[in-house]
Structure formats: structure tokens, C-alpha cells
Amino acid sequence: xxxxxxxxxxxxxxxxxxxxxxxxxxxxxxxxxxxxxxxxxxxxxxxxxxxxxxxxxxxxxxxxxxxxxxxxxxxxxxxxxxxxxxxxxxxxxxxxxxxxxxxxxxxxxxxxxxxxxxxxxxxxxxxxxxxxxxxxxxxxxxxxxxxxxxxxxxxxxxxxxxxxxxxxxxxxxxxxxxxxxxxxxxxxxxxxxxxxxxxxxxxxxxxxxxxxxxxxx
Numbered sequence: 252x253x254x255x256x257x258x259x260x261x262x263x264x265x266x267x268x269x270x271x272x273x274x275x276x277x278x279x280x281x282x283x284x285x286x287x288x289x290x291x292x293x294x295x296x297x298x299x300x301x302x303x304x305x306x307x308x309x310x311x312x313x314x315x316x317x318x319x320x321x322x323x324x325x326x327x328x329x330x331x332x333x334x335x336x337x338x339x340x341x342x343x344x345x346x347x348x349x350x351x352x353x354x355x356x357x358x359x360x361x362x363x364x365x366x367x368x369x370x371x372x373x374x375x376x377x378x379x380x381x382x383x384x385x386x387x388x389x390x391x392x393x394x395x396x397x398x399x400x401x402x403x404x405x406x407x408x409x410x411x412x413x414x415x416x417x418x419x420x421x422x423x424x425x426x427x428x429x430x431x432x433x434x435x436x437x438x439x440x441x442x443x444x445x446x447x448x449x450x451x452x453x454x455x456x457x458x459x460x461x462x463x464x465x466x467x468x
Contacts, residue, residue, distance in 0.1 A: 284356025378458025
């Protein structure tokens with residue numbers, strides 16, 4: 252009987268995993284996504300640019316992010332793999348198809364300019380070093396190692412972080428540092444963030460926010 256229970260439990264887990272994979276694989280429709288994204292506008296803006304309040308809250312730019320990445324984050328909010336008291340109710344309002352549609356809608360928008368990151372030249376240079384070359388003395392790999400040569404993203408796993416709001420990048424790095432976020436492969440970001448000082452986090456966030464993706468295309 253124990254064997255049957257184990258087999259049944261494994262079957263249930265596999266079924267759940269397959270269902271989640273199928274949900275993630277749904278093809279999104281940007282036109283439907285525009286309608287479904289009506290509740291997102293208050294924080295992420297009509298153009299998907301997000302918002303950065305100096306010394307306050309920061310909502311990320313969604314415009315131009317990979318559709319599968321956006322969909323994964325929404326599913327993670329719904330399933331509790333990523334925590335956000337403000338995002339949870341909105342994610343719960345969307346079914347699997349609406350998530351795919353919203354993700355498609357934002358992914359097709361042009362990347363917008365980021366806000367924040369007003370630091371001095373010395374700190375900005377440190378940010379550039381961390382983003383492009385890393386700091387092997389501190390065992391900090393460069394951002395571009397995972398996020399792509401220009402930090403514009405690498406598929407569904409590593410989002411574009413160039414031209415992302417400085418406040419949002421800082422908030423996420425501190426969340427990984429404090430083990431408040433861990434929904435990336437093998438918690439790679441947690442390992443990197445724990446090696447970064449507060450100054451490092453501010454520096455790299457500022458430099459990335461100042462990178463204009465659109466002007467480089």
C-alpha cells in the first residue's frame with residue numbers, strides 16, 4: 252500500500268509539473284493582453300515603463316522584457332515561489348491564458364528609458380566594472396555573464412536589466428541578499444548578491460539604469 256501511495260504521489264507531482272509547463276507554453280495574444288493588462292497600468296504605466304520614486308517604491312519596466320520571463324514571474328507570484336503583497340492579488344486575477352497574453356503584450360513594447368541612478372563618476376565606474384567585468388577578487392561574476400553581452404536579457408531565464416529602474420534593481424538585489432527571493436535557477440542571484448556590498452548594489456543599479464537599449468539597436 253505504501254508503494255501505491257508513493258507511486259500515486261509521484262504521478263500527482265508529475266501531473267502538476269506537466270500542467271505548469273503547459274501553462275507556461277501557451278501562446279500569447281498581444282491584442283487580448285492589452286485588455287487584460289488594464290489593472291497593471293497604475294504601477295507599470297500604459298507604455299510599460301514602470302515607475303521609480305526617489306527614496307520610495309520602484310515598479311519595474313515591463314516593456315521589451317521576454318514574454319516567457321514575464322509569464323514565469325506571474326506564475327511564480329501566483330504559486331508563492333516569489334513573494335509580493337502588491338503583486339499577488341493582481342496575478343491571481345489572471346488565468347493561464349491571460350498571463351500568456353499580458354506577457355506577449357508587454358514583450359512587444361519598445362524598451363523605455365529608466366529612472367534613478369544619480370551617483371558620482373567613481374561609483375558609476377564601479378557599476379560598469381561589475382556589470383561588464385565583475386570583480387574576481389570578491390568572486391562576483393559580471394552581470395553580462397548571465398544577462399547577455401549588453402545586459403539586454405538572455406531568454407526566459409535572465410531578464411533584460413539594461414534600462415531598468417535603479418530602485419527596482421537595488422530592491423531585487425537586496426531581496427536575494429536577504430533570502431527573500433530565490434526563484435531563479437539554483438539561486439544564482441542569491442550567491443552573487445551576498446558577495447556585494449551596499450555600495451556595489453547602488454553602483455551597478457545606477458549604471459544599468461543609464462544604459463539605453465533603444466539607442467544601441
